[in-house]
Amino acid sequence: MIELKGIHKEFVNDEVVTKVLHGVDLKIEKGESIAIMGPSGSGKSTLMHILGFLDTLSKGTYHFDNKDVSSLDDDTLAQYRNKKVGFVFQSFNLLPKTSVWDNVRLPLLYSNQKVDPKVIDEAIKSVGLEHRKEHLSNQLSGGEKQRVAIARALVNKPDIIFADEPTGNLDSKSGIQIMEILQKLSNMGKTVILVTHETATAKYAKRIVKVKDGRIVSDEINKVITDGRTLNGNLK
Amino acid sequence: MRFDFRNYISVIKALKRNKMRSFLTSLGIIIGISAVIIIMSVGSGAHSLIANEIQAVGSDLIVVLPGASEEDGPPAAVMGISITTLTLDDVKAVERDVEEIADVAAYVSGAATVTWQNKVDDTSLSGVTSNYMQVEAGNELELGRFITKEESDTITKVAVLGASVAKELFGSMNPIDERIKINKESFRVIGLMKERGSSSFQDSDDKIFISITTAQKLMLGINHISMMRAKVVEGADVEFVLEKVKSTLREQHDIDDPAEDDFTVRSSEESLAMLEDITGALNYFLAMVAAISLLVGGIGIMNIMLVSVTESTREIGLRKAVGATSSNISNHFLIQTLILTSMGGLIGIILGVFIAFVISLIVNYLGYNWDFVISPSSIIIAVVFTIAVGLSFGWYPARKAAKLHPIEALRYE
Structure with missing residues (x-):
């Protein structure tokens, strides 16, 4: 579904050029669950931004669903973000003082289609927050906020869900809950791309791609997948 | 968008x-x-x-003031400069020669100290002709009568009081036939004006009316008048009458060139x-x-x-x-x-x-x-x-x- 070839990315700031990615090749099939790992500054976030249509690449080609999407204009990128992908950020990024329901509905505001409110209810139900849908975002705990963010990422029925350090701002218990929800989505056939520097979080994915200094240094199948069972075993 | x-x-x-x-x-x-x-x-x-x-004054009025004026500016008389070019003869000429004019009233004005018994009131004095009431709309008598033509043509010491002057001197008492003193001359009160309310610029109630001849000769010692107001007959073209008044006055004053006019004629519409x-x-x-x-x-x-x-x-x-x-x-x-x-x-x-x-x-x-x-x-x-x-x-x-x-x-x- 995704094919990157020789991706370079550089930022120009006050005529200082910073090279972040130096020729990244990556193939991701539909339904995969991948963790992109690496220390901060390795370029993993930039890679995710390019994959998620949040940023454009400087050199190379990006094929999405066999279509070349290497150089799309801003409005088309916005459409791809709206239809094809969903994001879960480390800092939740919910609309302040706004209900769970309205937060989840946000991507639908930009979809230019008539929206069935059931879709929103379903998304909220899939993260187990149907009893809190009228609550305001500031009345929720961190874990609940992140679940709202996942529901928001799901509501447009995207092909891929990107999760950028989804547990970074959470205590370990809520973190586990969030990872289980993401794992469940993956098991249901969604492509989940996780960006993290924590090995424990990465272990939930079936494939781990390690990035360092703007290059992929390893790409292997995760042999010890963390799931509900092993977790429960560990907790005992 | x-x-x-x-x-x-x-x-x-x-x-x-x-x-x-x-x-x-x-x-x-x-x-x-x-x-x-x-x-x-x-x-x-x-x-x-x-x-x-x-509207209260009447929109079909023509006002004649002494002295020339710029086309649109105010006439000199308004500025308080007294100009002596207009006389009662002019009023008679307009009355006689312009048939589209129903009535012409002439005015002189001055200040007056009015006394009755021990009460004193400083007010403004208007010397007017008898047809004042016909020319100016909105004036009505409360009691008595207005100055007659005979009285306005001669020195007759009768006075009509404005409402607030009467109130000041007589309170609620009937002032008719009382004798008052205006600038030390003794006058008999013959009428009392109805209260008009202080509608805009001039207070029509704080005024005392006497015959114009009396005002000119006895009180002010002048021969000229301050202003005349002419009421146009119904249906007549005000602009046309205005020109007619001008030419009558030019003839009266021996003026050939309109630029040398020593008077100003305006319709109330123009003033408006x-x-x-x-x-x-x-x-x-x-x-x-x-x-x-x-x-x-x-x-x-x-x-x-x-x-x-x-x-x-x-x-x-x-x-x-x-x-x-x-x-x-x-x-x-x-x-x-x-x-x-x-x-x-x-x-x-x-x-x-x-x-x-x-x-x-x-x-x-x-x-x-x-x-x-x-x-x-x-x-x-x-x-x-x-x-x-x-x-x-x-x-x-x-x-x-x-x-x-x-x-x-x-x-x-």
């Missing part, structure tokens, strides 16, 4: 999150718009006051037009000042919108991340500005109309004939200005928001 009604809902929610700030931001517009409405309404009210005054010009210009000037306050209000809105864009940088980033295009974002902020300004405009219009209404109540209570007028043009000006301010001052912040890069916006601390 495509507007989606769902945009409005999310925008209104965004404004509701900051109620106090939204209100304070609109305050500039509220004050500006209500100032425009009030000024334009007060201007129309003042205009109605003048129009009512002219002149006053309208003056009040109109003043009115527009004041409305301009109010419009400047709208401009300042607009700058205030732009300022707050820029703050709002900066504050919601992360939210803009998020909206872009979930698929909002640049025009979605710019519409969001443009609509937000428009809602703020329209709310301000609406409140401003309501407030302005209300204050203008209160002003008209107060002025009417003070006894002036003042109409409460809200012209449609003032509402249209207010609405157009509001939208123009919203669009022009909302454009820049909206553009700034739309240009934000999604990732940089999301990372904004």
